[in-house]
Amino acid sequence: MGWNSWNAFGTDIDEEKVIASAQLIVDSGLAAKGYRYVNIDDGWWAKRRQADGRVLIRTDNFPSARTADGNTSFRPFTDRLHAMGLKAGIYSEIGRNSCGQIYGDPAGPGQPAGTMAEREIGLYGHIDQDIALYFGEWNFDYIKVDGCGIRALAADSPQVKSGRLRALDPLIDYDTIPRTNIPAVKGLFDQVGQALSRNKPGNDFVLSICLWGSADVRSWARTLGNLSRTSEDISPNWERMLHNLDSASRRELYAKPNSWNDPDMLFIGSGEFDDAHLTEARSHMSLWAMLNAPLIIGFDLRKASPAMMGVLGNAQVIALNQDAAAHQAVLAYDGDSVQIFTKTLADGTKAVALFNRTGSPIDVKLIASHLKYRADQPITLTDLWDGDTKSFANEMPVHLERHQTLLFKASGTREHAQGLYLSEQPGNVNPAVDGIVHPMADPMVYRGLLPWRSTKADGEHPVYGGWGGARADATPFAQTPKIAGKTYHNAIGTLANSRLEVRNTGFSTFTTLAGIDDSVADPTARVRFSVHADGKLLKQTGWMKPGDAPAAIAVPVKGAKIVELVAEGNHPEMQNVAVDWAEAALDR
Structure with missing residues (x-):
């Protein structure tokens, strides 16, 4: 939590x-609520000194950085932030040149000065x-590392052809x-991680x-970075925002x-999330809180x-975002108009967000199974924006205004009383190997008009790698899990040749119904499932084919x-052979 200048x-x-913003964070009470990181983004650097490769600071913009020897230093600046009880963040670039240099106005503010080499202020070749x-x-305390410099400076790019920036063969074809x-992109960030560990003991x-x-980046950043x-x-x-x-x-x-x-x-605070759009601002905050x-x-x-403050x-919303259980919300209902997110909290309760994506009011129903609560028992909801409390059993009609998100903390009686479904604890399930052979673009991302491009291109196409990844309560391809004709609403969906690592937080037994999802069309596909505890094989099925009934597995995992x-x-x-760990649960 914090603030960024960009x-x-x-x-x-x-x-x-920056200091005025930091002071407001403290004086307003935001710092006491968790907003601690004050991060300067692109635009702080003057140049890279060629004699020794040291990056110099724009002292006309950051006067406290002036030093008698001309080296410049941000130490007085970070000391000041630390004295305010805050953390200090800086920006860099994994390539030679920053995003602001590549896509910004060369004559605009905050651009490095000097020769082409002096203006190469990114980490490339200077990580350590x-x-x-x-x-x-x-x-x-914090660094944001961009990647424009390993994406945009091919020999035929305008910035290179103009002679302004030096070519760097792109590692990323966006x-x-x-x-x-x-591997090359990951290798560069591995070097950053290693250098950080050397300079900040204890990580x-x-x-x-x-x-x-x-x-x-989805598959490897979680073992290296804190934000991706x-x-x-x-x-x-x-x-x-969508x-x-x-x-x-x-x-x-x-x-x-x-x-x-x-x-x-x-x-x-800006644009369609300003004072005239309080509903949208609350939705933005609610959804980011549910996603952690x-x-x-x-x-x-x-x-x-x-x-806005x-x-x-x-x-209450901040506490939801910072909840110690660290489970990102799962989509209990996923549609183009309405989405329902649910999230298991550290105190055993749930959070639920009902989100109207559209520009028109809409009536929906919240049902007990969205929360994995029993339908025959009362469910209590507390609105995290206005504090109102209400109760229902089985289902409850809900009216959503345009762009509205209703955000509740919920308590009830679990469907699975003896433990937790794995899909209720996604933060404890790590797709160590997710079975993806060739990353594919995710077609489910909303394709809105890019403000900086308008309709100059031929449309907005899927570009973010992520399609086919492991999912909670869905197959890797966004279908409801189904094995041998039976639908399962509690499952972990992944691909063949995958390995999931599940953190056991004190449970004694693991149970599941494992099988090949009915979406698989290849009749020659064969998959066998196995469960291990701390490296020891507990159970292995025979080879299974599409259409086979799921294999029932129940194994002791106490102490693992x-x-x-x-x-x-x-x-x-x-x-792309989808498999399901249906009804997967850890039980006491």
Whole structure:
């Protein structure tokens, strides 16, 4: 949680703006509610000194960075933030040149100066040196690392052909996933992670990986970074918010404690989330809270109204976002018009968000099974925005205004009284190997108009890798799990040749019905399922074919820390064979 300068100021940043924002975070009480990180984004650098490779700071914008020897230092700046009880964040780029340099106005504010080499202020070729400077010498706590420089500077790009920037063969082909050099991209970020660990003992840092869902970042960032961007930049309009939401909302198994899906900053306070759009602002905040998305304010807080500060500072919604169980919400109902998200909380209760994506009012029903609660027992709901309480059994009619999200904390009697379904605890389920052979673009993400491109292209096409990944209560391809003609609403859906690591938090037994999903059309596909506890094989099925009844598995796991669920295909390159761990649960 915190604040970032980019959405408010772009590259036109300076010390006064940042410190004023930090002071407002403290004075308003937002810091006490958890907003601690104050992050400067692109635009702070002057140049890279060629004699020794040191990055220098724009001291006209950050006067406290002046030093007698000309080296410049952010240490007085970070010391000041730390003295305020805050954390300090900085921005860099994994390539040679930043996004602001590549896509911004060369004559605009915050652009590095000097020769072509002096303007290469990114980490590329300087990872160890720069990380040691930013974290060892300057004492930053957080770094956002962009990837524009390994995406946009092919030899035929306008920036290179003009002679302004040097070519760097792209490692990321944003529009064509198979052309991306995934190992090379991951290798660069591995180096960043290693350098951070050397300079911040105890891993006391935050690494924000900003690759916009490319380079199969979903599958590896959770073991390296603390935040992983799932989409392109957000904008202060409703359609763009839907786009960014969708890029993260079906990745519930790819987030875990201290490693979160990041659909980008909050744009509350601006555009279609300003004071005239309080319903939209609350929806934006509610949805990011349900996703456990980082709550990073992207607004000039000097202009914030009491109403906007109230949205950002709602203690109940913040607590939902920061809940210790760390489970991202799961889609209990997924449609183009309405979505219902549910989330298991650390105190054993649930949260539920009913979201109207459309511009018209709509009537829906919340049913007990959305919450995995018994229909014959009372369910109590507390509205996290107005505090109202209501109860129902079985089902409840709900009216949603245009763009409205109703957000409740819910308590009731669980359907599965003796434990938890795995789909109720996605933060404990890690797709260590998800079975994807070739990453594919996710077609479920809302394709709104890109504000910076309008209709100059031939349409907005799926670009974010993520289709076919493991899911809670859905198959990898967004269908309801079904085995041998029977539908299962409680399941983990994944692919053949996958391995799931389930963190056991004190349960004694694992049970499931494992089988090949009915969506599989290949009659030659064969899969066998096995369950392991801390590396020890507990149960293995025979080879199963499409249409076979599921295999019932019940094994003791008391004392085990990790329960592994393995679905082995009869061919190592088997693709898109969906399998289900139906009714998968850990029981006491």
